[in-house]
Structures are given as C-alpha cells and as structure tokens.
Amino acid sequence: MAQKQLRIGTLIEAYGLHAAAWLATDPAPGAPTDIAYFQNIARICEEAKFDFFFLADTPATRTTDLEAWSRSPMYMNQLEPITLLTALAGSTSKIGLAATASTSFYEPYNIARLYASLDHISKGRAGWNVVTTANNFAAKNFGLDRLPPHDKRYAKAHEFYDVVTALWDTWEDDAWIYDREEGLTFDTAKFHPVSHKGEFFTVEGGLNIARPPQGYPVIIEAGASEAGKTFAAQTAEAVFGVATDVDEAIAFYKDLKGRMPAFGRDPDQLKVLAGATIVVGDSAEEAKARFDHWQSLIHPEVGLVRIKQDLETDLSDLDLDQPVPMDRIPEKANFHAAYFEEIKGLIAKGHTLREICQKYTRAKVTIFGSPEEVADMMQEWLEREACDGFMLTFPVLPSTLEDFRDRVVPVLQARGIFRRDYEGSTLREHLGLARPENRHVTAPALETVDG
Ligand SMILES: Cc1cc2nc3c(=O)[nH]c(=O)nc-3n(C[C@H](O)[C@H](O)[C@H](O)COP(=O)(O)O)c2cc1C
Incomplete structure (x- = not known):
C-alpha cells in the first residue's frame, strides 16, 4: 500500500x-x-x-x-x-x-x-x-x-x-x-x-x-x-x-x-x-541553544505583556528579580489552558519573573533537533x-x-x-480534497440501455 x-x-x-x-x-x-x-x-x-x-x-x-x-x-x-x-x-x-x-x-x-x-x-x-x-x-x-x-x-x-x-x-x-x-x-x-x-x-x-x-x-x-x-x-x-x-x-x-x-x-x-x-540544527542541543539566545532577546516589558495575556493577570507590580508568589496565579484559565499551564509550571519551579519572561515559549509543540x-x-x-x-x-x-x-x-x-x-x-x-459539486447540478441519471 x-x-x-x-x-x-x-x-x-x-x-x-x-x-x-x-x-x-x-x-x-x-x-x-x-x-x-x-x-x-x-x-x-x-x-x-x-x-x-x-x-x-x-x-x-x-x-x-x-x-x-x-x-x-x-x-x-x-x-x-x-x-x-x-x-x-x-x-x-x-x-x-x-x-x-x-x-x-x-x-x-x-x-x-x-x-x-x-x-x-x-x-x-x-x-x-x-x-x-x-x-x-x-x-x-x-x-x-x-x-x-x-x-x-x-x-x-x-x-x-x-x-x-x-x-x-x-x-x-x-x-x-x-x-x-x-x-x-x-x-x-x-x-x-x-x-x-x-x-x-x-x-x-x-x-x-x-x-x-x-x-x-x-x-x-x-x-x-x-x-x-x-x-x-x-x-x-x-x-x-x-x-x-x-x-x-x-x-x-x-x-x-x-x-x-x-x-x-x-x-x-x-x-x-x-x-x-x-528549529533544525546539527543536534537538538545546538538548535535549543539558538532558541535560548532568541528567548534572551525578549525585553522584560514584552515578556510581562505576554504573561499578562496568557496567565490572565497583571504581574507588572512585582520585582523582576524575585520569584512570583504562587497566590498570584488565577484559579483557572479562561482563554488558553496550555499557555496558562506553561507559565504556572515556571512559577512553581521558583524562577524569577525576569527568567519566566525569557523562558516562556508559548509554543505548544516545539521541536529542536x-x-x-x-x-x-x-x-x-x-x-x-x-x-x-x-x-x-x-x-x-x-x-x-x-x-x-x-x-x-x-x-x-x-x-x-x-x-x-x-x-x-x-x-x-x-x-487530496474533492472538488464540491454545485448544489444546483444533480448528478446525471444513468443511461438505460434498451434491449
Ligand atoms: C494555526 C492557527 C491560526 C489561527 N489564526 C487565527 C487568525 O488568523 N485569526 C483569529 O482570529 N484566530 C485565529 N486562530 C484562532 C482560532 O481560529 C479560534 O478563533 C480560536 O481557537 C477560538 O475558537 P474556539 O473558541 O472554537 O476554540 C488561529 C488558531 C490556530 C491554531
């Protein structure tokens, strides 16, 4: 086949x-x-x-x-x-x-x-x-x-x-x-x-x-x-x-x-x-290192807005160089559960807010290899x-x-x-998709053969 x-x-x-x-x-x-x-x-x-x-x-x-x-x-x-x-x-x-x-x-x-x-x-x-x-x-x-x-x-x-x-x-x-x-x-x-x-x-x-x-x-x-x-x-x-x-x-x-x-x-x-x-590289490590460099280019202001959007709460009053208190995480996601869970996981690991801004990928499936x-x-x-x-x-x-x-x-x-x-x-x-028939055209009737 x-x-x-x-x-x-x-x-x-x-x-x-x-x-x-x-x-x-x-x-x-x-x-x-x-x-x-x-x-x-x-x-x-x-x-x-x-x-x-x-x-x-x-x-x-x-x-x-x-x-x-x-x-x-x-x-x-x-x-x-x-x-x-x-x-x-x-x-x-x-x-x-x-x-x-x-x-x-x-x-x-x-x-x-x-x-x-x-x-x-x-x-x-x-x-x-x-x-x-x-x-x-x-x-x-x-x-x-x-x-x-x-x-x-x-x-x-x-x-x-x-x-x-x-x-x-x-x-x-x-x-x-x-x-x-x-x-x-x-x-x-x-x-x-x-x-x-x-x-x-x-x-x-x-x-x-x-x-x-x-x-x-x-x-x-x-x-x-x-x-x-x-x-x-x-x-x-x-x-x-x-x-x-x-x-x-x-x-x-x-x-x-x-x-x-x-x-x-x-x-x-x-x-x-x-x-x-x-991200294709000579190896997964090399590809990931390139991605990490791009992550480091995300300005904290941008990181904070992405987090505000996807964690559905504003963290801009917090110190960028301190971990985020767990009680600042909303009870549940309203918009995008996968994005929300990724940020929640980073907070739970004790990363500082600045680190979270740079580690958050917002990519559901990212393949380095x-x-x-x-x-x-x-x-x-x-x-x-x-x-x-x-x-x-x-x-x-x-x-x-x-x-x-x-x-x-x-x-x-x-x-x-x-x-x-x-x-x-x-x-x-x-x-590999069929071409739709016009709704006003009926399929031609099968010809009947006499005799
Ligand atoms: C690859 C991809 C591209 C999308 N492009 C758009 C877009 O251009 N504009 C838009 O408003 N939503 C876009 N969406 C969002 C969805 O089409 C949809 O609006 C969203 O998932 C909410 O619909 P839902 O409530 O049925 O899940 C995109 C989603 C995916 C996964």
Whole structure:
C-alpha cells in the first residue's frame, strides 16, 4: 500500500513567529509591508513543496501596553492578507495561498467575492481560514464594545458559511459559454441567484464572478471549543490542531473525524494539521541553544505583556528579580489552558519573573533537533494518526524556514512520506480534497440501455 503522505502548511509572519524575531534576524526595516520580502518567503515555501502558505489576521492593532508592543510589533503593521496573497499569486505557480477572514467583521458577499477572485487569479490555489475572532480590540473597530458571546459568534459563522457557499454556486461551472454564433455570453438557465433571509444576513442576488476554479476555495478552521469542533466536522476541509503532545493529538484527531459521518461526510475529506514550531540544527542541543539566545532577546516589558495575556493577570507590580508568589496565579484559565499551564509550571519551579519572561515559549509543540530527529517526530505523528500533516511555524525568518527546506524536506522525501514535486496544480489537489459539486447540478441519471 502506498505510504500516507504528509500535508504541510506554514503560518507566516514577517520576521518569524518568535516574540523577538525582528531582533534575531538581519534587520530588514519595513519587511511587514514589503511585497519583495514576502515574495522571497513564498518562493522558499514553494521550493520546499509545501501545500500552502498561510497568513493569520485580526482586523485590529493593540491599543494598550504600547511600550511593549513597540518592542514586539506583531499585529501592529500588516498587509491586508487577501491583498497580499493576490500579489503572491503572480510570483508563485503551485503553492496554495490561504488566509484568515472573520465571520464577525465581514459580510458574506464581500468574502465570497474576494476569495472567488483570489481563486481565479491563482488558478485554484485559494484557502479561507474561517474564524469568529476572539478579541475585543477588533470588536471596537466595528462599532461594538466587546465581542458577541461565543455561541452567537458560531451561530453567525454557520449562517455566514451557508451564504458564502450559496454565492459561490451562483453560476454553474459551464455557465459562461461565449457563444459567438448565438451571440450569448452566458446560459441563463445556469445562473442561480441567492435568496437568503436568516437571523444575521439577508442576501438577495447573485455573485458577480464565475464559480471559483476549485468550486469552493478550501475551507480551513482552527476552533478547539465544542462549537468549533462541531462547525469543523460539518464544514472544514483542513483544521489546525492545537494539541500539546502526541496522545492529545490522537484523541483530537479521532474526536474530530468521528463527528463527520453524522453530517454525511467522509473523514478523509478533512485534513488535520498539527501545529508545531521547528528549529533544525546539527543536534537538538545546538538548535535549543539558538532558541535560548532568541528567548534572551525578549525585553522584560514584552515578556510581562505576554504573561499578562496568557496567565490572565497583571504581574507588572512585582520585582523582576524575585520569584512570583504562587497566590498570584488565577484559579483557572479562561482563554488558553496550555499557555496558562506553561507559565504556572515556571512559577512553581521558583524562577524569577525576569527568567519566566525569557523562558516562556508559548509554543505548544516545539521541536529542536537534527533533520532526522525532526523527520522522526513528523513520521511518528503521521503514522500513529495524530495528524494528516502539519501546520508549521518558524520562529525566525528566513533562516529557520530555509533550514527546514534544505535539511528536513529531503529526509521526508527520501522516506517516501512527502512529495518530491507537486502532482497537481490546485490546493484541493495538493491536499487530496474533492472538488464540491454545485448544489444546483444533480448528478446525471444513468443511461438505460434498451434491449
Ligand atoms: C494555526 C492557527 C491560526 C489561527 N489564526 C487565527 C487568525 O488568523 N485569526 C483569529 O482570529 N484566530 C485565529 N486562530 C484562532 C482560532 O481560529 C479560534 O478563533 C480560536 O481557537 C477560538 O475558537 P474556539 O473558541 O472554537 O476554540 C488561529 C488558531 C490556530 C491554531
């Protein structure tokens, strides 16, 4: 039997995902808004034969703790992701191009049109990460004091998805005929305007662009809550996993795929991509030493804000050079349990606050190792059905990404678990996903043969 193949996406942030990435790499002022910078990163990802290049997004800057954010400016200066991907479509030819867009802060018509355009421009390489957005900074930019409650956000996301996919089905695949003899550009029988009146949206009309080459751009999600997992089982085709170890990942994989048959879906039509941060070196020790150096570059102000966010309490009144009293730890986590537990563990070990700021990784799974060790871990997770592949993050760009392309990818290829070249040209083909039928087209009836 053919070996199961890894699917690999990567989350790209200018400079890298590490909190001090901009200090750890060669200074490239202005990289976050420089198309040439991203073209180079996308080229490296395509040389590595990744399935897709991914951009996260929240429609907001931070407006508090500016001293800290000025030292670690994630979220503060970013190109609009769909615009950036559209530009990258022109400088790449195979790699999938995916980005986040929020169901809380867009209208379905805008999203349907934007991703359909990206899918046409890239010739079938678009992916949409459907999120409900989980921060109040974004809410405040859209006339709200705070986010609507979790269940309301997910109810809205379901309806949003239904409307967007209906809009993508406005035109049958062969509606645009450009028949010069008849003098007709499209077949009116193959145009199906949407008439939708729901709790959140009212849409009466059709999408003004032909059906996307992939039918629908690939639907990606990452919600880990009950509501998030149900939504994913119903609608997602790729899910970013957030497990902290292989056993948790196996349980998540089983749980998610097990929910799909109830919605009439084949579990193979959803690819679970486990999150992992990778640092490749000559040995695990050498890679870890490099990572420790980057950790030492995290300014205490930045460290304190990261802890405030993830321990869900402000420790800035404490002496940086004293241990943190245990009674300052809140009873339980509200946002991200794994982050909370990591900080709690560091406090329990008696580290000073300054040390904690520099030791806290916020990485759920971080792999330090030689190329073979990294490949071993990836192969083990794939073979034990902990995932169908990985959503990789690289702490410092471009070096850690180049190391992966040059040193780990050839090992994965030699083991026969990762492509040597793209076999297809759309993101659906890379991921092994079926192209959705237009809902207005019924499967042709079987021909009956007389006699
Ligand atoms: C790899 C990855 C990328 C994500 N990207 C975004 C993003 O760009 N924007 C966003 O608002 N949330 C993003 N999220 C968060 C989730 O999509 C989701 O909103 C969050 O987990 C809360 O949903 P839940 O309550 O269902 O768990 C990301 C999560 C992961 C694991």
